[in-house]
Amino acid sequence: MGKISSLISSTVGKYLLDRLQQHGVQHIFGLPGDYVLRLDKMIEEEPSFQFINATRENTAGYMADAYARIRGLGAVCITYGVGINITNAISQAYVESSPVVLISGAPATGESRNSPYLHHLIPDTTQLEIFKHITVDQAILSDPETAQQEIDRVLESCLRYKKPVYLELPRNIIAAEISPTPSKLLTESSCDPKKLARALQRVRTLLQHSKRPILWIGHEVQRFGLASRLIDFAEQHRIPIATTLLGKTIVNEHHPLFIGVYQGKISRPEVSQFVENSDCFLVIGAILSDMDTGMFTAQIKDDKSVLANADRLIIAGEEYSEIPLTSFLEALSELSMQKFEEPKFPKKRSESFSANRKPITVGRMFECLQTYLKPEHMVVADIGDALFGSVDLMLSQNSFLACSYFGSLGFAVPGAIGAQIASPKRRIIAIVGDGAFQMTGTELSTAVRYHLDPVIILLNNRGYGTERPLLEGHYNDIVNWNYTELPKLLGGGNSIRVSTEEEFAKVIKPTLEKRGSFTLIEVEIGKQDFSPTMQRFIKVATKKIRD
Numbered sequence: 103m104g105k106i107s108s109l110i111s112s113t114v115g116k117y118l119l120d121r122l123q124q125h126g127v128q129h130i131f132g133l134p135g136d137y138v139l140r141l142d143k144m145i146e147e148e149p150s151f152q153f154i155n156a157t158r159e160n161t162a163g164y165m166a167d168a169y170a171r172i173r174g175l176g177a178v179c180i181t182y183g184v185g186i187n188i189t190n191a192i193s194q195a196y197v198e199s200s201p202v203v204l205i206s207g208a209p210a211t212g213e214s215r216n217s218p219y220l221h222h223l224i225p226d227t228t229q230l231e232i233f234k235h236i237t238v239d240q241a242i243l244s245d246p247e248t249a250q251q252e253i254d255r256v257l258e259s260c261l262r263y264k265k266p267v268y269l270e271l272p273r274n275i276i277a278a279e280i281s282p283t284p285s286k287l288l289t290e291s292s293c294d295p296k297k298l299a300r301a302l303q304r305v306r307t308l309l310q311h312s313k314r315p316i317l318w319i320g321h322e323v324q325r326f327g328l329a330s331r332l333i334d335f336a337e338q339h340r341i342p343i344a345t346t347l348l349g350k351t352i353v354n355e356h357h358p359l360f361i362g363v364y365q366g367k368i369s370r371p372e373v374s375q376f377v378e379n380s381d382c383f384l385v386i387g388a389i390l391s392d393m394d395t396g397m398f399t400a401q402i403k404d405d406k407s408v409l410a411n412a413d414r415l416i417i418a419g420e421e422y423s424e425i426p427l428t429s430f431l432e433a434l435s436e437l438s439m440q441k442f443e444e445p446k447f448p449k450k451r452s453e454s455f456s457a458n459r460k461p462i463t464v465g466r467m468f469e470c471l472q473t474y475l476k477p478e479h480m481v482v483a484d485i486g487d488a489l490f491g492s493v494d495l496m497l498s499q500n501s502f503l504a505c506s507y508f509g510s511l512g513f514a515v516p517g518a519i520g521a522q523i524a525s526p527k528r529r530i531i532a533i534v535g536d537g538a539f540q541m542t543g544t545e546l547s548t549a550v551r552y553h554l555d556p557v558i559i560l561l562n563n564r565g566y567g568t569e570r571p572l573l574e575g576h577y578n579d580i581v582n583w584n585y586t587e588l589p590k591l592l593g594g595g596n597s598i599r600v601s602t603e604e605e606f607a608k609v610i611k612p613t614l615e616k617r618g619s620f621t622l623i624e625v626e627i628g629k630q631d632f633s634p635t636m637q638r639f640i641k642v643a644t645k646k647i648r649d
């Protein structure tokens with residue numbers, strides 16, 4: 103049960119900010135506009151908040167998403183109508199379960215009745231209509247009397263389901279006075295103990311018949327704060343752990359029980375062999391998407407598996423209803439069972455790297471980067487070979503962000519900015535392809551403004567490399583920007599272009615050590631050069647596209 107808040111006299115906007123602050127939100131990302139200016143001012147005047155201006159709403163959404171994945175709640179504030187270019191970021195947060203509070207200003211109550219032709223309005227539809235498809239709860243705070251109740255309900259949904267919510271504040275309501283009553287922060291989810299006991303008994307039987315179980319864990323374990331419980335359970339019973347790609351780094355990847363990221367035929371052969379040789383699969387907090395199953399090549403035997411996520415619990419093919427993931431995992435972690443035999447783990451990969459004068463390849467760039475990575479580093483990878491190449495980086499716990507399921511290009515640069523704001527002690531490294539960079543790379547302007555210093559590794563392969571082997575055409579070519587000139591345009595930051603292993607090895611260490619302003623390292627790579635993971639992806643994906 104959460105603590106009780108005691109608020110006496112407030113306004114609708116202030117009450118919302120207080121509630122966000124109680125959940126650790128200190129930054130609100132967004133862009134101003136006349137329908138929301140009063141709230142923006144309120145945020146600016148509130149000493150415990152900082153308003154972070156982005157260059158467009160969608161990148162503000164990516165920043166809030168990264169912040170939410172790290173801190174457990176994020177917020178973004180837009181103006182009405184034109185702010186809907188945030189829909190891509192909110193869709194991604196919805197699909198990948200990131201608790202983002204989307205706040206929008208709006209015309210005053212009754213304003214459009216008097217004058218229907220208001221700027222930013224779309225005739226015959228409303229913003230609520232659009233956002234209700236990609237948020238888990240919504241409210242228009244048109245009545246100060248009910249505003250507290252609506253805010254409480256919507257925030258609770260955000261925290262309960264770990265998905266975005268939508269709050270709309272008509273501009274005349276933002277400063278409307280209210281007298282909030284003390285309210286409880288979160289109610290606990292209930293679970294029928296008999297149903298839970300029956301499910302647990304089934305899991306126990308499965309495990310008792312198993313010699314080599316494996317945990318394959320996904321992003322929801324991190325979102326619901328269940329990682330340490332599950333890792334303790336694995337340690338107690340000596341169960342090896344693989345993660346999905348979306349769940350990468352839920353566990354420290356140097357942990358002795360960690361096997362690797364499993365994605366069916368896309369994963370390294372030693373990882374897929376190890377996982378597929380198991381005789382019991384505990385698939386926890388994962389969504390079995392095409393990306394996380396290696397285009398559905400993962401081999402998980404239904405009659406020997408437990409599939410537990412926020413939406414359902416299926417044990418050996420039988421569905422168990424109304425058992426929340428948290429209750430299930432709490433009970434699972436207390437299951438007293440035998441310790442399994444020491445598994446034969448594949449040999450650890452060597453982390454040494456000796457640079458030569460050859461042109462650098464994506465694979466070698468990642469091998470070199472690995473040797474300089476430390477626990478304080480956090481990698482934010484964009485879609486493309488930036489993501490595929492990152493799969494096998496060995497990172498510490500909670501050190502990787504990528505939107506690998508919805509897969510929207512352009513997350514890494516704004517995501518790195520949101521990550522550094524959420525976690526100022528971490529050293530953030532964004533890895534991004536040239537195509538993705540052209541979508542949102544100019545958001546580095548925000549890094550300059552707020553004195554942030556992410557390291558950006560830009561893989562320049564002259565276009566949409568991922569698409570080329572799938573189906574080549576001129577649509578995969580892009581203009582080759584003069585990327586290293588960007589600091590001049592933005593009035594801050596550093597840049598360098600490298601094309602050989604030696605050049606990269608020489609710049610990466612001092613760049614990671616030097617703090618103060620962003621550094622962009624442009625890495626020139628061949629048009630037809632792909633990381634080993636990308637090569638396996640190409641094999642499984644090409645057939646689908648051409649058939």
Ligand SMILES: Cc1ncc(C[n+]2csc(CCOP(=O)(O)OP(=O)(O)O)c2C)c(N)n1
Nearest residue numbers: 486487510511535536537538565566567568
């Ligand atoms: C917003 C968006 N538009 C289009 C795509 C389709 N898409 C997937 S990968 C890719 C190419 C990415 O190019 P780049 O960032 O240079 O990375 P590379 O593939 O070259 O490694 C495209 C266009 C997408 N994922 N997201």
Ligand SMILES: [Mg+2]
Nearest residue numbers: 535536565567
């Ligand atoms: Mg590219």
